[in-house]
Amino acid sequence: MFDDFTPFDLTVDGAAGERVPIHGVRGGSGPPVLLLHGFPQTHAMWHPVAVELARTHTVVATDLRGYGASGRPDSGPDHAAYSFRAMAADQVEVMTRLGFDRFAVAGHDRGARVTHRMLLDHPERVTRAALLDILPTAYMYDHVDKASATAYYHWFLFIQPADVPERLIGGDPIGYLHTLLGGWGSGLDAHPAEALAGYERAFADPAARHAMLEDYRAGASIDLEHDAADEAAGHRIAAPTLVLWGGRGVVGANAENPLHVWRRLARDPSMVTGREIGEAGHFLVDERPAETAAELARFLRDREAASVTQSGTCDVRP
Template sequence: MFEGFEDTNITLRSGLTLRVRIGGEGKPVLLLHGYPQTSACWHKVAPSLVDRGFRVIAPDLRGYGRSDKPVSDAKHLTYSKRTMAEDQVSLMQELGYSRFLLAGHDRGARVAFRTALDYPEAVEMLALLDIAPTDEMYARTDRDFATGYYHWFFLIQPSPLPERLIGADPDFYLRSKLAAWGRSGTDVYSQEAVSEYLQAFRDPVSIHATCEDYRASATIDLEHDAADADKKINMPLLALWGAKGLVGKLYDVEKLWRKRAHHVVGKGLPAGHFLPEEVPDETAEALIHFFKNQP
């Protein structure tokens, strides 16, 4: 995976160290992964971006993969999207970039949106993959959402309940997530990527940190979102979603993001949740077209 990319560790001014994959030359594109994955989820998309003249930076989010997993706090601020957004801006500054293109999938998309809200001067263009706004998804909870996204309610339970249950068989848990949320068969996931996901999820510290990510989303992140409810971002926003997945079926994704951004384009892709791995060519082409053709 990631042939020709540098795989390195970068320590931020906060003292946090992130594992980062870097490749290519040109305008910088920051790619943020989701749950329960690592930056490896971009391994089929990143080479296409490099081939089309972009410099790709793909970190493991704090708490995930080989990045640091700091001890959390009672309010879950340590894993708030605001804190994780600060990580990303600090990372890009360490690499010499004050302004960059940004794409995120799943949890990474929530970090990406918060980055655009808190650091509008840093984000030139924004792409969000297979999410609707967090508060909208919680507010519209029904049987279909609670059944398909049960983990939103399971992972936020007080520690150590979800940690102990996941830790009893992390391989089964992770493989079940990949199988359930995708709609293209398990053979779309490369063995190298799955091995990396499994290795990360076998670490109890990582399991706890990723639960903290979700606990933050159900608490402090909602507070931050409520404070910014009337704030719309100005940079161009691309919303992509899996037409066969739950987000595409339950929400008018483009319409919901038009409440949060002034300039939105949207498109459903023929996949479930894991767009970068289920339909990597279509995902790459959508990102390239957006990043190269928007003003």
């Protein structure tokens, strides 16, 4: 799927001393942009968008720890090994090892939550960011109602103690995977066959499924602690941020406009822009790859042009 990209595997140092292999691909040339996938996918979801962005950018797309071909470290009792902080640190080290001190980043689903954490933990590294089809984790837990609990039922299933959800999902893992990929306003046929086969290979591995659930357990525990600490300290998103969401997805059905929610978390609300992607559901990258790629390319191009105008140089090159 990434014929003109170069695959790589880099082992990064985790905060708890764990060594975690991170798999990814790199292609194109120009200002660097990192692409982060969500649940239950891998970097393959970015294929059509990555190829388009690689015309003008150096594109790096990786598998998050616990997903795809990346490592699956032991989670520990507090699930910290699968916190968004740990995942963000992985990706920052990957970009450092590839020679990029500063870079743009775009994330979908869980990858967007990693991006949000990266914006807070590593503001000096991120030049601009795109958050695709999510609302902030703390916001979602603080605004649970019947509609959101029904749509996000998996959040509450996955956070149950191991190995209750693991055993339940293990009864028909591929069948269950298909219900996820064909849900949230999208259809299973939105996913290219080659990408779907990769998701199935990963989800067939019990260790991979456990790691993905640990991601959600961290999201309901240590990640909320990190978010609360940032809120108390007054930390805000400082980089220009693009917010995109699918009109048929859960985010699109939210009672409050997603832009209003994200602007409250920004140092300068005017730096947060975005819009709904028409008829797409949650998997908007898969359903509307050309439209999504065009929005990302426009955002990157406009921000890079603004940087040149203000400073005389583009601040996203390594």
